Amino acid sequence: AVATPAFAQAQPTITWRLASSFPKSLDTIFGASDVFSKRVAQLTGGKFTIRVFAGGEIVPALQVMDAVQAGTVEMGHSASYYYFGKDPTFAFDCAVPFGLNSRQQTAWIDQGGGRELMREFFKDYGIVNFLGGNTGTQMGGWFRKEVKTVKDLNGLKMRIGGFAGKVMQELGVVPQQIAGGDIYPALEKGTIDAAEWVGPYDDEKLGFNKVAPFYYAPGWWEAGPQLSFYVGLKEWEKLPKEYQAAIEVATYEAHVVMQAQYDARNPAALARLLKSGVKLRSFSKEVMEACYKAANTVMDAEAEKNAKFKKVYEPWKRFRQDENQWFSVAEAPLQNFMITRKGSNGS
């Protein structure tokens, strides 16, 4: 028989603050922090409390990394490519154009040397980084007019940032930085011609389908965008090892749950969008090829001038090559067979 534990009287009581980059309305991506913090509390008999704050509540959404670095908050949950402006190397912790898909990204971080490389990089910012979810391949965004050729991209004003913006720029796109809440009016007025956000489940909430009917796929700049938890290195080192273990293991759970939520919720959201009249389009082979070429140009150029970037880029490229070769053998052929099945794909 097992006695009920009078749990851990000797453990320290600790309260931390976690700043998320995401609004509560994006329940899957914001929700990862809740899943995480609830589990940590549960594992520690309620002694280790991590209070979660939505984007903008105590820290501006796009400055979560800075806030953890400065010690304003002990933890953050963010997309590392938001910090592309400080150093494009951050993007490997999230997504780079034509990068790894969700499973490949997790494999790279967890078992492919990625964690070691990214931890070394994050150390300069006083941060320990952890897996914090993934959305899967995102959509290519909402367009007011069809884009059939590379020529159609010329002069197009598109809400798109970071690496993808730089790649698009090579093809004549004028990238725009616009916060989530301002995209709808900009599309409605025609101030911008296109905008990328996430995928059906999140996009539906913002109502883009009413002002930009063409919904493109795939989002080649986000094959498997990973979210990350950040912990201030100094705070991390002060934690008892059981609390460190609680953080570490709880990030894995949040990582699984977020991807599963997106996978389980996107299909119905896409069906609703299509029913509302959204016109689903695929980027043409010509556009994809041109974007791929431009992406390599932009990334190679960054590697030339940025030693930190190059240090990650070289092994990452080999990993990507190996993964895609392997996925081409069994995973992709079976997936391709399944999506042509009547009654299995809804056709």
Added chain:
Amino acid sequence: AVATPAFAQAQPTITWRLASSFPKSLDTIFGASDVFSKRVAQLTGGKFTIRVFAGGEIVPALQVMDAVQAGTVEMGHSASYYYFGKDPTFAFDCAVPFGLNSRQQTAWIDQGGGRELMREFFKDYGIVNFLGGNTGTQMGGWFRKEVKTVKDLNGLKMRIGGFAGKVMQELGVVPQQIAGGDIYPALEKGTIDAAEWVGPYDDEKLGFNKVAPFYYAPGWWEAGPQLSFYVGLKEWEKLPKEYQAAIEVATYEAHVVMQAQYDARNPAALARLLKSGVKLRSFSKEVMEACYKAANTVMDAEAEKNAKFKKVYEPWKRFRQDENQWFSVAEAPLQNFMITRKGSNGS
């Protein structure tokens, strides 16, 4: 400042035994139990110890579920389709022919209603089930001769079990049940013509390439085979809730780590196999179509006569349909583009 905790004096000291279905030589799939039990120990300050035993050490490899049900061990780690003979419904907790891929399976269990359905089913066996890893789409096995048409399957003696064996039987294959260690001599002597195992990383260890040169893909009977942890329901209910939380969260970590290990290790193993002279082959469209048709026949027939099976099969089929439709929009097209890239896929 944080005091060092004199951890949890009041917690109970518990030692459990976990029987794995897998030999230590299969380090990824066996390793999941080690990852799991180490984390549980760490989370509980060493008070909750779960000793891991390899397949056959204290329980026969294919009787792990029975041992947990009987209370011989408190926990198990196994592939639920091993218990197909008791009830084919078990297979939904692992893999069924032309089933969900790794991400879809996780999404179904974690966020798509699968956990609730499978927990209800497992309750009759006195077991609480948890996610316990995935291998990703497996290979279609090793063949002594090429299989080009459905006719070539007729009379073929193949080591393949469970649902897949029943489906293959519809096409004239004579399915054989042979333990892992006996496959090599059977292939060598020609007692069997073909055998399926897992994928490059595991298959390489058994040396099948020396006796059956044709390596087929994809393993349509295992698109995303999930492993599971089993906990005896009575033991589960006696645990303090912090220990329950430790088990629950640690299974998520083991789940992520196993898939990441397979994804990170399969590419190099495949490259070595190809270098050794293995002839990679894809099942023809004709063979795939015939197998798909046969699989539906076998599964529909099971649903007709087995109410438990039908209860899972119906919502599962809808989930599969929704997932494949969604994956056809962004995930698969980008994956397909990437695997045709020079320098990205090694070609």
